Amino acid sequence: MNTSTNKDKLPGKEDVQFILSSVRDWSEHMLQPAFRNGLPDGDRALLKKAIEALYDLGVIFHPDPSSAGYELGVWGAYTGAMGPHYSLRILNEIAKTCASVAFLVHQQGIASASLLSWEKGADEELRRISFAFQDAGGMPAARILFDQEGASWEAFETRAQRIAGGYELRGRKNFVYGQKESRALVVPARLEEQWALFFVPMNAEGLGSRDAGRRTGLRYLQLEHVELGKVRLKQDALIAGGEAARAIFVRTLTRNWLGMAAIAKGIAEGSMEAAGQYVQERYQGGTRIKNHAAIRSLLSNAYSKVEMAGDLIERAAQMHSGKDQLREAARLKLIVLDECSRVVSDMMQVFGGYGYMQEFRIEKRLRDIQVLKLNAGSPLYLNKFIYDLKEDSL
Amino acid sequence: MSEINDRAEALRLKNSSRNLPRIGRLLVDREADSLWELDTKTLPRSCRKWRRKARKFAEDEIRPLALQGDIDPGHFDHTELFRKAAKKGFFTTLFPRPIGSASWRLYLRNAVYVPVIIAEEFAAADGGIALKLMAPNLGIAPVLLSGHLPSILRYFIPNYLSCRFRGKVKTFSFAITEPEAGSDVEDNEGAVTARLGTKARKVRGGYLLNGSKIFISNGAISDATTVFAKLEGEGIESWTCFLVEKGRVGFRVGRHERKMGQRASDASELIFENVFVPDKNVIGKVRGGWPLNKNVLNFSRPAVASMAVGQARGAFESALQFAKKKYIGRKRMIEFQEVQLELAGMVQELWAARSLIRQSLQHFAIPQSIASASKSFATDTAWRVANRAMELMGDEGYLHSNHTERFWRDIRLTQIYEGTNQLNRLAIIEHHRYKDFK
Ligand SMILES: Cc1cc2nc3c(=O)[nH]c(=O)nc-3n(C[C@H](O)[C@H](O)[C@H](O)COP(=O)(O)OP(=O)(O)OC[C@H]3O[C@@H](n4cnc5c(N)ncnc54)[C@H](O)[C@@H]3O)c2cc1C
Numbered sequence: 001m002n003t004s005t006n007k008d009k010l011p012g013k014e015d016v017q018f019i020l021s022s023v024r025d026w027s028e029h030m031l032q033p034a035f036r037n038g039l040p041d042g043d044r045a046l047l048k049k050a051i052e053a054l055y056d057l058g059v060i061f062h063p064d065p066s067s068a069g070y071e072l073g074v075w076g077a078y079t080g081a082m083g084p085h086y087s088l089r090i091l092n093e094i095a096k097t098c099a100s101v102a103f104l105v106h107q108q109g110i111a112s113a114s115l116l117s118w119e120k121g122a123d124e125e126l127r128r129i130s131f132a133f134q135d136a137g138g139m140p141a142a143r144i145l146f147d148q149e150g151a152s153w154e155a156f157e158t159r160a161q162r163i164a165g166g167y168e169l170r171g172r173k174n175f176v177y178g179q180k181e182s183r184a185l186v187v188p189a190r191l192e193e194q195w196a197l198f199f200v201p202m203n204a205e206g207l208g209s210r211d212a213g214r215r216t217g218l219r220y221l222q223l224e225h226v227e228l229g230k231v232r233l234k235q236d237a238l239i240a241g242g243e244a245a246r247a248i249f250v251r252t253l254t255r256n257w258l259g260m261a262a263i264a265k266g267i268a269e270g271s272m273e274a275a276g277q278y279v280q281e282r283y284q285g286g287t288r289i290k291n292h293a294a295i296r297s298l299l300s301n302a303y304s305k306v307e308m309a310g311d312l313i314e315r316a317a318q319m320h321s322g323k324d325q326l327r328e329a330a331r332l333k334l335i336v337l338d339e340c341s342r343v344v345s346d347m348m349q350v351f352g353g354y355g356y357m358q359e360f361r362i363e364k365r366l367r368d369i370q371v372l373k374l375n376a377g378s379p380l381y382l383n384k385f386i387y388d389l390k391e392d393s394l
Numbered sequence: 395m396s397e398i399n400d401r402a403e404a405l406r407l408k409n410s411s412r413n414l415p416r417i418g419r420l421l422v423d424r425e426a427d428s429l430w431e432l433d434t435k436t437l438p439r440s441c442r443k444w445r446r447k448a449r450k451f452a453e454d455e456i457r458p459l460a461l462q463g464d465i466d467p468g469h470f471d472h473t474e475l476f477r478k479a480a481k482k483g484f485f486t487t488l489f490p491r492p493i494g495s496a497s498w499r500l501y502l503r504n505a506v507y508v509p510v511i512i513a514e515e516f517a518a519a520d521g522g523i524a525l526k527l528m529a530p531n532l533g534i535a536p537v538l539l540s541g542h543l544p545s546i547l548r549y550f551i552p553n554y555l556s557c558r559f560r561g562k563v564k565t566f567s568f569a570i571t572e573p574e575a576g577s578d579v580e581d582n583e584g585a586v587t588a589r590l591g592t593k594a595r596k597v598r599g600g601y602l603l604n605g606s607k608i609f610i611s612n613g614a615i616s617d618a619t620t621v622f623a624k625l626e627g628e629g630i631e632s633w634t635c636f637l638v639e640k641g642r643v644g645f646r647v648g649r650h651e652r653k654m655g656q657r658a659s660d661a662s663e664l665i666f667e668n669v670f671v672p673d674k675n676v677i678g679k680v681r682g683g684w685p686l687n688k689n690v691l692n693f694s695r696p697a698v699a700s701m702a703v704g705q706a707r708g709a710f711e712s713a714l715q716f717a718k719k720k721y722i723g724r725k726r727m728i729e730f731q732e733v734q735l736e737l738a739g740m741v742q743e744l745w746a747a748r749s750l751i752r753q754s755l756q757h758f759a760i761p762q763s764i765a766s767a768s769k770s771f772a773t774d775t776a777w778r779v780a781n782r783a784m785e786l787m788g789d790e791g792y793l794h795s796n797h798t799e800r801f802w803r804d805i806r807l808t809q810i811y812e813g814t815n816q817l818n819r820l821a822i823i824e825h826h827r828y829k830d831f832k
């Protein structure tokens with residue numbers, strides 16, 4: 001597949017503005033109604049419809065060049081030339097209303113983008129695809145990512161082996177987020193002490209998956225543990241091998257964390273908007289609560305934190321892809337997720353008892369952001385990861 | 395490596411203290427007890443028994459129901475649990491023997507000593523069920539704290555006797571919050587301008603109650619509720635506490651809130667439409683509702699604090715179990731220094747919060763300042779601990795099956811009810827402003 005993009009044809013500011021304002025309209029008319037019936041995680045049927053509409057709008061990336069989302073889908077083919085700002089802004093916007101949908105768009109985007117250089121090319125199947133970051137043992141260590149001294153390939157559990165006519169995969173991938181009826185997985189594996197990325201259809205023989213069970217947030221998405229028990233793949237299932245595979249993995253991981261930070265900021269902003277409105281209406285202590293210093297300090301703190309999050313995201317988005325950007329993305333994931341989740345909790349406090357009730361939707365935001373904070377790199381993991389990357393450059 | 399381990403083991407005080415003289419040895423903790431048991435031994439003797447009993451009850455009876463109470467609160471039947479709790483004396487700890495089940499000695503130190511200690515144990519198994527079991531204390535507390543003998547003789551003592559000796563559980567809920575008055579009914583200044591909607595009109599032989607209360611814990615399942623209402627045409631100064639029994643004409647339960655956590659316990663709206671309440675159901679004095687409410691809060695805030703510590707302990711314990719079992723590479727998680735530092739941080743925070751709560755129990759009449767300080771400090775601390783516990787577990791932390799996330803959701807409520815933590819902080823200053831901080 002041809003992945004080069006012609007700079008002259010790159011979308012201009014107006015195109016981007018147009019898409020952004022379409023997303024805002026869509027959010028108001030299709031996404032928000034899914035939450036009007038008071039269901040804690042939204043009306044699934046309406047959410048499904050809203051997501052279909054996003055596909056039609058071309059906001060969800062699909063690596064088939066003839067599809068609507070090829071160019072300007074989130075993490076679409078133009079991202080390399082345009083930088084990640086655009087995708088991050090869209091994710092941020094969607095997350096103001098629903099982090100689950102934003103995360104779904106994001107996951108679909110990063111998984112699809114990892115296929116851009118795949119020779120076999122895209123087909124309809126790729127409308128629903130997931131990227132499997134984690135082995136059963138957890139997220140890969142920085143040392144594995146960059147083959148540093150002491151990197152133990154043993155910790156990378158999923159292994160591929162060449163067999164006649166193709167490959168055989170063995171291992172387990174945990175906490176794989178995807179859409180209901182996800183059709184395929186992008187699976188990073190170790191092939192003869194080298195990196196490799198495989199395209200694995202969910203119906204491949206030997207592949208089993210089980211639902212991870214009930215969880216705190218991001219409940220619209222499917223969350224699965226995947227068992228790869230001697231999964232046999234054809235030769236063309238190899239998306240990339242060696243350095244190319246590693247580069248794709250690093251890029252995907254970077255984008256994953258950047259996107260999660262943008263989503264977290266969106267969740268925080270959504271909760272601030274709701275709280276900002278509530279403080280104008282709620283009357284306690286002889287006045288509207290916006291007049292109490294206790295409330296003002298919660299709001300003012302929130303504004304500062306979200307502004308700071310925005311600046312950090314911007315800084316990371318401007319960096320060249322590679323190790324430095326990965327480290328910056330890890331920092332973002334660590335700091336922005338933490339700060340923004342504090343913001344959401346503070347906004348719940350602004351609502352008092354009502355904030356704890358599902359119909360006000362602050363509690364959903366708190367649940368969602370908590371899951372984002374823990375997924376694909378917990379704070380403990382990120383701390384270590386950042387240190388390992390830093391140490392390498394010391 | 396194993397030689398280093400062996401030598402380090404030999405250096406542990408427990409082992410190396412063999413080389414101390416006999417008296418020196420006596421002064422060394424031999425690490426024979428668990429952390430929990432060590433702490434239990436610091437409690438007054440009669441309270442230790444309660445703590446052990448509560449922990450066993452929590453493990454045997456509460457924990458197995460925790461997931462069900464969270465996932466399907468609508469079908470959660472508490473009857474059997476309540477019967478068992480009553481049999482063990484857990485519903486009658488607000489009064490000493492033989493009427494209640496508390497011991498005299500402790501009771502004379504502090505009336506809520508035993509419930510506060512029990513609260514942590516119950517909540518360490520599940521926050522929602524703990525609230526369900528503890529809320530009846532809050533509901534009946536106004537009767538006791540009113541100090542009004544006729545009310546106590548008519549409602550408190552018979553209820554305790556039938557619960558203790560006939561196993562009949564009659565539960566009470568406590569209703570101050572209204573749609574337009576939440577913080578305002580917890581705070582003196584706010585109360586002055588509060589838009590109170592629940593009113594009582596004097597009629598022959600009693601009062602007619604109109605209005606509504608919201609977010610009432612156990613509101614839907616209680617046999618009686620202590621309802622605070624102003625007298626028609628007057629302000630908060632006229633607030634009076636009425637005991638309203640289930641089944642009174644015009645009294646009904648409205649909506650049940652759908653909450654983020656503590657789901658096993660209902661938070662319900664109570665609606666009063668011309669509900670006749672006889673004079674004898676006035677608890678304490680007419681117009682004596684405000685001080686009674688404030689004092690109930692002083693006694694109940696340490697209990698809420700204790701529940702929060704219990705929930706945080708629950709979160710910590712599940713994270714600890716996880717760290718002991720989970721391997722990262724070839725090592726168990728607990729062997730990593732960064733994991734140990736996190737766990738240690740949680741232990742410290744739990745100790746600190748618990749100590750402050752115990753401090754509040756040193757007072758016969760709990761001062762507003764320390765009640766609010768323990769409530770706000772312990773609940774904020776608990777929230778931090780639960781976050782740390784989840785973070786330690788990574789993705790596993792948010793799965794229901796690992797329990798930590800339930801404690802996390804449960805704890806968040808403790809920073810809001812019994813007065814938001816902001817209002818509790820202001821209450822600390824209010825208390826000291828005219829004396830210490832003049
Ligand atoms: C699950 C649940 C169970 C409950 N159980 C009971 C019960 O059994 N019985 C009962 O009577 N009540 C109960 N409550 C009510 C609870 O005590 C109140 O929710 C709480 O006091 C806060 O009131 P509010 O929700 O109206 O918030 P609000 O008072 O509207 O507060 C909103 C925000 O404004 C701030 N604020 C308000 N006034 C001031 C002020 N003067 N100065 C500075 N800041 C201010 C608050 O700190 C908060 O951040 C329960 C609540 C919940 C959520």
